[in-house]
Amino acid sequence: MQGVDPAWLPDEAFRPIGTRRTLIRGSGPLVDTVRGEVARACARFGGAVVQDDPDLVLELTGDDAGEGFTYGRRDGCTTVTATGARGLLYGLFHVVRLGETAFLEEAELEEHRPELALRMLDHWDNVAVHPVMGQVERGYAGGSLFWEDGRARGDLERVRAYGRLLAACGINAVAVNNVNVHAAEARLLTDRLEEVADIAGALRPYGIRTHLSVTFAAPVVLGGLGTADPLDAEVRAWWADATARVCSRIPDFGGFVVKADSEGQPGPFAYGRSHADGANMLAAALAPHGGTVHWRAFVYDHHQDWRDRTTDRARAAYDHFVPLDGEFADNAVLQVKHGPMDFQVREPVSPLIGAMPGTRLAVELQVTQEYTGQQRHVCWLGPMWSEVLRFGIAEGSSVGASARGGLVAVSNVGDDPFWTGHPLAQANLYTFGRLAWEPGADPYEVLDDWIRLSYGPGPAAGLRSILDGSWRTYEKYTAPLGVGFMVQPGHHYGPGVDGYEYSPWGTYHFADRDGVGVDRSVASGTGFAGQYAKPWAEVYESPETCPDELLLFFHHVSYGHMLKSGKTVIQHIYDTHFEGVVEVEAAREVWASLAQLVDPARHARVTERFEEQLRSAREWRDQVNSYFFRKSGVPDARGWVIY
């Protein structure tokens, strides 16, 4: 698409196919998409769509809903077969990803199929510009792809191009509006449905199903009913009717996303009903149409009293939802943030995951970098997500395996020409899609794929070195040892060590002149550690066994406490903050050295972002270090300059 960064689908990526002869068997809209992709590549590079003597066969052998495909190469011919049209589409992008290898190396037949059926992006896009949150809540990539100043943006070509990128990394679902559903957005469900249908139509050719965030109060605010009680017959009928209308207009409609009783949004508590009651009502409305309700588990007290050290926000999701295990309908998915707090640079895995075996859980990640540099800092989150997904949360079960309801992420995309503000933040979107397909995948291999596709071989080594440790670098110069939330209130950018310390949000570090951290042990703290299954409950319970990187999340320790690394907590704080800045400086140098190997527009944008990242990293370093030096009085042992 003109004027928009090609991301991981530059024309060059289609050269291997575009110079070959491809035979395509099958019919239907998605096969048409496949045929169109191949034909376009051939038109550019001189190959052809043929009926015989192919280098590549793409064959649809059935008409099921499967997403898998079989790939192989024998006797000079590469084959992709699939029993469902989506599988064929994914097979095509698999060949694109392999590049020349797909036509040079023999390969035994291998089955590919996604481990998770739902791989979804939630857009926190507002239709009407919100007076505080703007067009996109926590958006750092310009405006919305879908909405602008209260109206549909109407650029369906861009939406289609977006769907194409998503399909190429395995994503199959998009929720098109913010989970905080305000007045204008509520009406997407009813009289503004056509705007959603247009978007769904543009995403459909790439196998993306459209979802809608709805307000639990819709029967009242849209339907004029006197209640939204989920057990009220009239309310249920209203939802059934509204849902039927949506699904008749959007036959492949994915379903609803609901944030209820959370940060001020309405929910079933107002009617004395449980969250299972609420979710099941919507599930019943969706069931006849094959849709799913995604019910978010982000329920906690956001009017907490900071003086009260017994209440612990980290406990909230578990306390609210575990008692409801087994009560949710089959097409209700409980959507759980990966950590117990809110997308900090370091959190333990949420103990809720693995504690609800009778419930379909989806795990929610945040691709948009709310707390990880807001797409002004390089921070590739692949290793963090991979750690989460591989984490053995329950006996014999990883987080990835527990996510039977799928993997969901908050999108980092906007109408920015580079899609994601920071061009290197595209890597997060791509990695998310690939990990959703295969939670156990090696994130560094995924990163290499992204680099090769997006930038070619020239700058690959440099890009790898900039990105692969960037999450740990970000962690180093920001909030140490799992403590979290040392950010400026509201917008969450930049350091504010006490920014949330006396707030109602339940996000404290309790630093005093002697020590820092939150005691979440069973023995002497909030008891949160006890929400975990073994062995984690025991590991986290004691400062002696708790991993260094989560120490301050689980324990309040003295500044002189000795870490497993052999450093004291305070010296760890000083050292990591300096090291983090040094690492940013080094990454910026590497980037500068790639000037001749990278498209100038991309290079200029990233260069500009590195200036800001370095300025901000130094600010983080000096504020955090000064804060803890002033409080602890412990001099640095290494000769760093602390103000």
Added chain:
Amino acid sequence: MQGVDPAWLPDEAFRPIGTRRTLIRGSGPLVDTVRGEVARACARFGGAVVQDDPDLVLELTGDDAGEGFTYGRRDGCTTVTATGARGLLYGLFHVVRLGETAFLEEAELEEHRPELALRMLDHWDNVAVHPVMGQVERGYAGGSLFWEDGRARGDLERVRAYGRLLAACGINAVAVNNVNVHAAEARLLTDRLEEVADIAGALRPYGIRTHLSVTFAAPVVLGGLGTADPLDAEVRAWWADATARVCSRIPDFGGFVVKADSEGQPGPFAYGRSHADGANMLAAALAPHGGTVHWRAFVYDHHQDWRDRTTDRARAAYDHFVPLDGEFADNAVLQVKHGPMDFQVREPVSPLIGAMPGTRLAVELQVTQEYTGQQRHVCWLGPMWSEVLRFGIAEGSSVGASARGGLVAVSNVGDDPFWTGHPLAQANLYTFGRLAWEPGADPYEVLDDWIRLSYGPGPAAGLRSILDGSWRTYEKYTAPLGVGFMVQPGHHYGPGVDGYEYSPWGTYHFADRDGVGVDRSVASGTGFAGQYAKPWAEVYESPETCPDELLLFFHHVSYGHMLKSGKTVIQHIYDTHFEGVVEVEAAREVWASLAQLVDPARHARVTERFEEQLRSAREWRDQVNSYFFRKSGVPDARGWVIY
């Protein structure tokens, strides 16, 4: 006026005149105003405007511009005579203020005249709603009286009623738009002049001259010139023309207010010119028309590095302006904030005042309660202002006497039905006007006047007890010992002890585990104390002689430092924060006891504000105390609960 609180001019206040026979001699618009006031009172209460046998004579004996009047009562007749029409108007309101006394007690002839010729309110009202600052910057009383959503509000009856209130407390000038002049506001000078003229027309009957805040860049942004250099002939001609047009449309136009080279506003520095050059250019444009330029001295580095302890924002105004003493034109007034920082609840007097004997200085106060509770807290500022105005800043000269250019305040008024949001905040506006007329007046007597006029005798004792100590109460539960700026960034409401500690604004307290405060001594600090004349330079230089209430403004001391009060700094912090809350609780009780003695609408509004004040005061108390307890580790000696 219907639906609007009568403030200090309820009908009842006109009963003494309205039941009498009044003879009015003289002619002209202001005499018409006087006649209208008297006639209206008589129509209500049965008196009359008469030609003979008067109880009261109001007589204009000349046509000068004087504002004084002579008052007396002899042989059963009260007389007010004035040589200028404004004087007659002020004499009328003097009689209103005296009430029955004016008709019952004989009085020798006494001269009244304002000590300061200019008594002005600056409105920080935006024409177009600012995305961050809203319709009124630092406004806590609803929208603007003058502007709404980019247009003139058009309610000239309300503007006239406002002018009437101002005249009744002695104010004679109003600047109708924010000193931060954005795009829409800039055009008030040129193609939107009619909107200003309409407002001027509504204020004129009460002797109020209208002023306009202008942008220094006007010749560029409005005139299309390539420069705004104040020594450029074309620029000077542009200003002369623009000013002539304004003054031909508004013959009594007061002049311009300019914030230049301050917090991002354009100014003469861009052209290598001095602030005297800038001010004198505008003064030259205004001189033929009798206008004055008010040039603000609020010039400092707002991109300061918090790591740099040698730069001191408190020094900035003095450092910038004292070298220019004697260079400003006669009709240029240098407008200086009363303290060296920014309207904190406690600051020393700005050393600039008294250090520029060759310059007409105006002293700027802040009636709008930006840092003093934002009209959600009761905080009557009369005692603070009185301390400032009576302060002997230079040999034989008080601040009030140094303010030859007048007294200016940022208005606290909006389109709120109570004018000021918090009904009791009206007392600040009234007190400001009276102190501008007579800087040495006893503020408590002024307060009693306000209470008697506004509320009558019933609740007077209660109101006195609520208001008279409210500033010191507010000081107690907020920022201690002159340290300032422990507020939430941006909106400045509520506690944020470290809110500005690592910011670029130059507003720090440097609290660490051992002590707190800013060393501004000459011997070891920033040298700010040396900007004062004797004896203050010596008094402030040493912690031993520095007054307790300013100790942390001038010195960094240990938590165990013994105050003159006999308490340590830390125990003072603990105690005052608890005492402050107790005082708010007591004031709320008093207010509750006045329910039957106060108009129900006023009572309800103040009751609601007290709830918020108490909640907020407790938050201040607990956050400040927890902060310093965590940092110092010093236990409270009194048994308070500290979290």
